[in-house]
Amino acid sequence: MPDLILTTFDWVPEPPRGYVRDLRVRWALEEAGLAYTVQSTPFKDGGAEHFAHQPFGQVPWLTDGGISIFESGAILLYIGGFSEKLLPLDPRGRYAVIEWAFAALNSVEMASLPLSFYRFTYDTAETPAKKLMDAFLRARLQHMETVLAGREWLAGAFSIADILMADVLRLADRFGGLADFPACRAYAARATARPAFQKAYADQMAHFAATDEALNQA
Ligand SMILES: N[C@@H](CCC(=O)N[C@@H](CS)C(=O)NCC(=O)O)C(=O)O
Numbered sequence: 001m002p003d004l005i006l007t008t009f010d011w012v013p014e015p016p017r018g019y020v021r022d023l024r025v026r027w028a029l030e031e032a033g034l035a036y037t038v039q040s041t042p043f044k045d046g047g048a049e050h051f052a053h054q055p056f057g058q059v060p061w062l063t064d065g066g067i068s069i070f071e072s073g074a075i076l077l078y079i080g081g082f083s084e085k086l087l088p089l090d091p092r093g094r095y096a097v098i099e100w101a102f103a104a105l106n107s108v109e110m111a112s113l114p115l116s117f118y119r120f121t122y123d124t125a126e127t128p129a130k131k132l133m134d135a136f137l138r139a140r141l142q143h144m145e146t147v148l149a150g151r152e153w154l155a156g157a158f159s160i161a162d163i164l165m166a167d168v169l170r171l172a173d174r175f176g177g178l179a180d181f182p183a184c185r186a187y188a189a190r191a192t193a194r195p196a197f198q199k200a201y202a203d204q205m206a207h208f209a210a211t212d213e214a215l216n217q218a
Contacts, residue, residue, distance in 0.1 A: 002034065002082060008059045008204075010040035011211040015120060018201060019171055020208075022060035024072045025079070026200035027163050032083035038207060073105050076160040086160045093156060100154040100161035108144065109168040111137045112177065119175040137172070141181045144169070148183040152190070166191030 006029070008022035022038075029036045041050050046057050053061040054070040061070040062078065069075050077098070080087025088094050114133050123130075144165075147154070154161045169188040172178055178185045191197065 002064045004029065004034060004036035005039055005063045006036055007039045007041050007053065007061050007063070008207065009043040011043045011208055011215070017205060017208050019174070020059065020204060021072045021167075023200050023204050024163055024167050025060050025062060025075050026203055027167075027197050028076050028079040028086060028160055030196035030199050031158075031163070031194070032079055032086055034079065034082055038203075040207075040211075073101055073164060076101065076163060080160045085157065086163075088156075088159075096155035097159040097161045100159075101164050104161060104164035104168050108140050108165065111140045112168060112172045115177070116171055116175065137177065138180075141172070141178070141184055145181045145183050148187045158191075158194075162191055166197075 006022055006025050008020060012020055026038075041059065051057055053063075053068050056070075058070075060072060060075065061068060062075045063069075064078070067078075069078050077087065080097070087097055111133075115130075115137055118130060118133070153159065154165060166188050169178065169184050170192060173185060173188055178188065192201075
């Protein structure tokens with residue numbers, strides 16, 4: 001039996017709540033039906049212990065006994081090792097999932113993240129750099145639109161690739177980025193309607209709210 005402990009921040013400000021990447025891990029664990037506990041690391045001034053688990057001082061990380069894994073993509077591959085449903089064993093199915101998992105992180109999230117930072121700052125100046133980023137993301141989304149118009153999930157049955165891609169797309173959608181991409185929107189809606197996502201989302205919100213409460217009482 002694995003001994004899974006997910007670590008996330010003890011608290012974050014309101015804007016990123018519901019989007020902190022421990023959500024991907026919670027979601028995968030819920031889909032896989034695995035038991036796990038959640039621990040916190042300080043949002044401010046994470047010490048040497050934090051950096052020993054996550055060299056960039058970020059979250060999440062997952063431990064299983066003596067194994068410690070950072071990077072949400074790597075963590076989901078690990079969780080997939082306990083669930084053939086989320087990461088098939090046969091090479092064809094397995095690599096169909098793995099290639100789409102990398103595509104979510106390295107082709108789509110890579111294009112959407114810089115623009116999200118702009119949106120979080122409410123900077124609306126149409127600089128050449130911003131226009132370039134916009135066009136770059138739109139090109140990626142246009143290709144995703146074609147892919148998703150023809151299939152329910154990325155690689156046959158729902159998998160860790162869908163957790164990653166849907167999570168990336170819903171952040172783009174938060175700022176209206178999917179307005180012209182109905183198949184992408186429908187896919188994100190389909191994925192986030194799953195009970196495992198709903199539970200993961202509610203648990204993350206409750207986790208940060210509990211720290212608000214503790215701070216208010218202190
Ligand atoms: N590529 C990393 C990104 C992790 C990441 O960006 N984590 C955010 C929370 S969602 C964080 O820790 N931000 C604080 C920081 O970057 O210092 C992953 O997917 O795990």
